[in-house]
Amino acid sequence: GQQVMQIPQYQHVQEGEDFTTYCNSSTTLSNIQWYKQRPGGHPVFLIQLVKSGEVKKQKRLTFQFGEAKKNSSLHITATQTTDVGTYFCARLSMEYGNKLVFGAGTILRVKS
Amino acid sequence: GAGVSQSPSNKVTEKGKDVELRCDPISGHTALYWYRQSLGQGLEFLIYFQGNSAPDKSGLPSDRFSAERTGGSVSTLTIQRTQQEDSAVYLCASSLRASGTHNEQFFGPGTRLTVL
Numbered sequence: 001g002q003q004v005m006q007i008p009q010y011q012h013v014q015e016g017e018d019f020t021t022y023c024n025s026s027t028t029l030s031n032i033q034w035y036k037q038r039p040g041g042h043p044v045f046l047i048q049l050v051k052s053g054e055v056k057k058q059k060r061l062t063f064q065f066g067e068a069k070k071n072s073s074l075h076i077t078a079t080q081t082t083d084v085g086t087y088f089c090a091r092l093s094m095e096y097g098n099k100l101v102f103g104a105g106t107i108l109r110v111k112s
Numbered sequence: 113g114a115g116v117s118q119s120p121s122n123k124v125t126e127k128g129k130d131v132e133l134r135c136d137p138i139s140g141h142t143a144l145y146w147y148r149q150s151l152g153q154g155l156e157f158l159i160y161f162q163g164n165s166a167p168d169k170s171g172l173p174s175d176r177f178s179a180e181r182t183g184g185s186v187s188t189l190t191i192q193r194t195q196q197e198d199s200a201v202y203l204c205a206s207s208l209r210a211s212g213t214h215n216e217q218f219f220g221p222g223t224r225l226t227v228l
Contacts, residue, residue, distance in 0.1 A: 033216060042203060042219040043155070088155065092215065099145070099168055100217060104154040 004091050006103035019076040021106035023089035032072040038085040116220035124226045133189045133223045137206030147203040194227045
């Protein structure tokens, strides 16, 4: 199917360390979206990447779209306890009249 | 309203009873999605509406699950003869469009369903 694989499933870092989650696809992606879900909360849209090799930054978060548009990454510099949550990537599926297909998510825990 | 709203926020029901969950999307959003999320798990796609029609019902787990959307706005998800395995948080999301630009999804706070 048109699933996206996210790794790692879980990461526990010390506050101040960097964190990266990866999203991989076997097929070319038209775009990729990233969402964050805080514990007990609901997913919140972070960003959308469309262009090959695109890099976007939001403060300490850096989002990258691969040159071949088959992978994407989210990198957090100097994690803080407020970064705790699950990060999901999502791809647009052309099946069934267009819908987003979410990856399984990466759970981030930060030790202070 | 300013965001997607869902009701009830919590629902406890007995096995075998029917439940109805409601979603009010952001005004003007044409696409509406239902997901299910079990504790600590990812998002399980259930159904997607474009306007009032549902191009994709592939995620509905069984024929006990049904959903409708009227007037291109409010949607209800109905679960008949609930089972304990139906216990989860049911999330609704809407987007301005399903494809192209402006297809980012805005999620509601969810309905936590507990089947005893």
